[in-house]
Amino acid sequence: MMILLISVITIFIIILLALGIAMSPAMVFILTGIIPYVVFVILLAGFAHRIITWGRTPVPFRIPTTCGQEKSLPWIKANPVENPAGALGVIARMVQEIFLFRSLFRNTDVKIIGGRPVYDGAKWLWFFGLLFHVSLLIIVLRHLRFFTEPVIPCVGMLSALDGFLEIGVPALYLSDVALLAGFTFLFLRRVIIPQLRYISLFTDYFALLLIAGVAVTGLLMRHFFPADLNALKTLTMSWITFAPVVPEGIGVLFSMHLCFVFFLIAWLPFSKLAHAGGIFMSPMRNMANNNRSLRHVNPWNAPVKVHTYAEYEDEFRDKMKAVGLPVEKE
């Protein structure tokens, strides 16, 4: 519980920082004129570093996790996706993994009932996990409207679709509700389930709280304390034209929103959030199981100490002769 407290305190420190920044024009200049570029460079460089480090490390053995029948004889029905024999199967498997969280969908739980372990499906983690990630993706895509002029049509369509219920003015986005629902589930699960609380680290709470901070400040700016969208768009467009138009002052909420976002972006490649890139690199999922049809050689094949027949015979020659076994040397 201590680390949960520390992560909440860290969030408050970021909020205080944002408040301080909003008060001082010089700090506003740094936050809106310099930091966007700094964090963007950190994100790109950090992620590239991560991917290159993983990518350069060899995979000496063919080790995909197989969850179905391997391709073998023609009359044995193979499962080409759960046990892919080639690139196509791997792609089908990865697409399911990345967009549908295939493995998490398998999730089960176990309870001891009447003196026996009883297994049951447990889809809630899959459901809310997917909800959380998909809504995050939709929210990021929606934000492209701040970075394109005129707004790309599909982004406009996505926003319209996302707000089609037209609850309130401006319309409430479903993805925002979904993100908060996903966050609530993931967070409460971590706090309430004893086993999960036991394994949770500071970064587990902090990552969730940081994303929640971004979402809540964004929602407040949209629905309760409307931000000046024209001024906002002038700023965001000026970022991507590399001529930042620094505003005189910024709202407190916007300052918080930016602080959370920038912190998240800069921290992403160095934290567990790097799973976003790592999932593509996992040898358990991105390898074809073709051990038996292709020859694979370990790139760093280490020399192995062997025990030769000559050494065997040297040790057992007398015993071999005693029972009449033929020997090489007398």
Add this chain to the structure above:
Amino acid sequence: MSFAKIPKPDDLINIAYAPPASEWMKTPVDFRPGTWSYSAAGKNLASLDLPNPRAWQPTDEDWKLPENWKEIIIEGMRDRLGKYRSFRLFMDICVRCGACADKCHFYIGSGDPKNMPVLRAELLRSVYRRYFTTSGKRFGKLAGARDLTVDVLKEWFYYFYQCTECRRCSVFCPYGIDQAEITMMGRELLNLVGCNINWVLEPAANCFRTGNHLGIQPGGIKDMLEFMTDDIEDRTGVRVDVPLNKKGADILFVTPSADYFVGRRQFRPLCVPRHDQAP
């Protein structure tokens, strides 16, 4: 396996899944009888040229580690991080969602939280963070890092050998994180300082020296095969010729070592009461 009182079925199924009150980094390993394997005998290590052959048991206070054991382990980790992408990746990307936890039969059967694949991997990850990541070096425990100590090593020994490398956790993990890869790395590291189990190393040493895991010597092999041919003759009336160690033979036939095992322990008593020998 160390000896223990055989528990009653009711005790066995009475599994407490609630984790202990003390946090896992502060809960030292308890070598309960019946839950760990005896250490590898020094002679087996010596015959395989493995480091630090000596007499010791996991329940000893002093494991007689080499002077610079910590350095050996950390350098061994560095070496393996550069050799196996699986290892490096799995040290970095776990989000501790816990989907793997109740998939492990060691956890389901014991309720010991360090048998949850996620936490069993954290035993190693915490040390990785401490020595190989900036946040771990700077923030220590807050970043989930901890120093490598003898207690940590003992914990590794206990839990890394409590894995059958079945890879079920990897099926359920959203990133395919595979406990088999992690515990194998952990065991390799333990091997570097001579902490291994006899169930693995005695058969390995036997295979290396005699070509079979039971350590049967040439005469014994010949006896057993002759016994089998006798038996075949009894049943079929055909005397099979078994050329042994014959140079220039066209076909090499290697009987699975289990056949010798069966020949020794089960085949014989089953076949002894023959009609012609009945009293």
